Each structure stands twice: as structure tokens, then as C-alpha cells.
Amino acid sequence: MTVKQISVFVENTAGKLAEFIRVLCKHNINIRALSLADTRDFGILRLIVDDTYETVHMLEDEGYVFSITKVLAVAVPDEPGYLYRILTILGDNDINIEYTYAFHHKTQEVAYMIFRVEDNEKAVEVLTREGVKMIDQEHLREI
Numbered sequence: 754m755t756v757k758q759i760s761v762f763v764e765n766t767a768g769k770l771a772e773f774i775r776v777l778c779k780h781n782i783n784i785r786a787l788s789l790a791d792t793r794d795f796g797i798l799r800l801i802v803d804d805t806y807e808t809v810h811m812l813e814d815e816g817y818v819f820s821i822t823k824v825l826a827v828a829v830p831d832e833p834g835y836l837y838r839i840l841t842i843l844g845d846n847d848i849n850i851e852y853t854y855a856f857h858h859k860t861q862e863v864a865y866m867i868f869r870v871e872d873n874e875k876a877v878e879v880l881t882r883e884g885v886k887m888i889d890q891e892h893l894r895e896i
Contacts, residue, residue: 754825756889758821759805761773761818762797763797785893786854801826803894809821825876825877827868842879842880865888
């Protein structure tokens with residue numbers, strides 16, 4: 754149970770991020786989550802979108818350099834300590850987190866955290882066993 758994250762290389766200069774987002778708008782692509790990590794010359798824009806297939810074709814047509822990575826999308830109820838619970842489960846099972854970021858659903862009382870981990874299958878297994886709710890690509894399209 755994973756979702757597809759698209760990582761796009763964007764030049765780290767004024768206006769390039771806005772230019773990229775304008776291209777998404779032009780193609781009616783809706784961003785569910787976004788994270789930007791930068792270096793001096795370029796940024797890595799990590800996106801979770803409503804339609805990965807359409808986005809990939811658009812990126813190819815527009816000449817962007819990108820990659821696709823399977824990541825976990827975990828529901829985190831709006832209550833103190835729940836994120837700690839998830840992190841503890843992963844840590845206790847020797848699953849390293851490479852990075853994480855979050856997005857909130859406007860009508861549900863949960864946030865969704867994106868986790869890039871070393872072993873998706875193992876993480877899905879232990880989180881599911883512990884009753885942690887995750888979403889897949891199809892559910893992502895519906896929210």
C-alpha cells in the first residue's frame with residue numbers, strides 16, 4: 754500500500770517554482786502534498802498529485818527531469834502522541850525514515866504523512882499489524 758511521489762528537478766532561481774506550478778495549473782493537475790529541498794543550483798520538488806499518470810506525461814511533454822518513488826501515506830489522527838506512536842513502531846522494527854512531510858485533508862480530522870523509508874513492504878506490514886491506517890493511490894485520488 755504505497756503512493757507514487759514525483760520528484761522534479763527545478764532550477765533554483767527566482768520564478769522557476771511559480772513557472773512549474775503554472776504548468777501544473779495549465780494541465781489541471783491538483784497537488785495533494787508538496788515538499789521542496791534545495792541546493793545552490795537546483796531544487797528537488799517532491800509532489801503527491803491527484804493523477805500521477807497524467808502528470809508524468811505532462812512532465813515528459815514539457816521536458817522536465819523527474820523520477821517516481823513509492824512512498825507511504827499514513828493517516829495521523831489529530832491527537833497528541835499519534836505521530837510518536839507511528840515513529841516508535843517504525844523505529845522498534847528497525848525501519849529507517851529517510852524523509853517525511855505532511856498534508857491535511859480539509860474535511861477529515863486527520864493529517865496524512867508521507868514517509869520515505871528503506872523498506873516499504875516491511876513498514877506496511879508492521880504499521881498495518883499495529884492498526885495504523887494508510888492510503889493507496891486510488892484513495893489519494895478521492896480525497
